[in-house]
Amino acid sequence: MKLFTAHTMVAAAAALAFAIPAAHANEAQDAAAGKPLAQADACFTCHAVAGTKIGPSFTDIAKKYASKSEDDAEKAIEGDIKNGVKGSMMMAHPSISASNLDKIADWILSLKK
């Protein structure tokens, strides 16, 4: 029984060791895919990578969330894109898929690094 437990823990640790770099690789790929999506969704009409246009720059948005965890930052940014920011020109984008929202948020957050 003890042997079985040890084996299970080794297997779990090995799985974790593989899972961590894989998640990072995905985020890098997502970030690379995010910019063309933001361009296709006309985000650059109001936002630039650097410098305020009608809306804040994507770099400033990334910095605003720099102190939050990656998960919290992604959730907040995805929510703002999907639902818009009431009382501002940031309109809702209900037709952007969850997977594309994730890619756009990963790209925005990559700008603070």
Ligand code: HEC
């Ligand atoms: C018509 C102009 C306009 C377009 C188009 C637009 N935005 Fe915005 N966006 C704004 C403005 C203005 C704000 C600032 C809202 C506020 O907080 O007052 C904003 C805010 C945001 C925020 C929240 C920033 C924060 O402080 O939390 C995100 C994220 C964002 N935009 C992403 C996008 C993305 C991605 C797209 C394309 C899908 C997009 N925006 C398209 C004008 C626009």
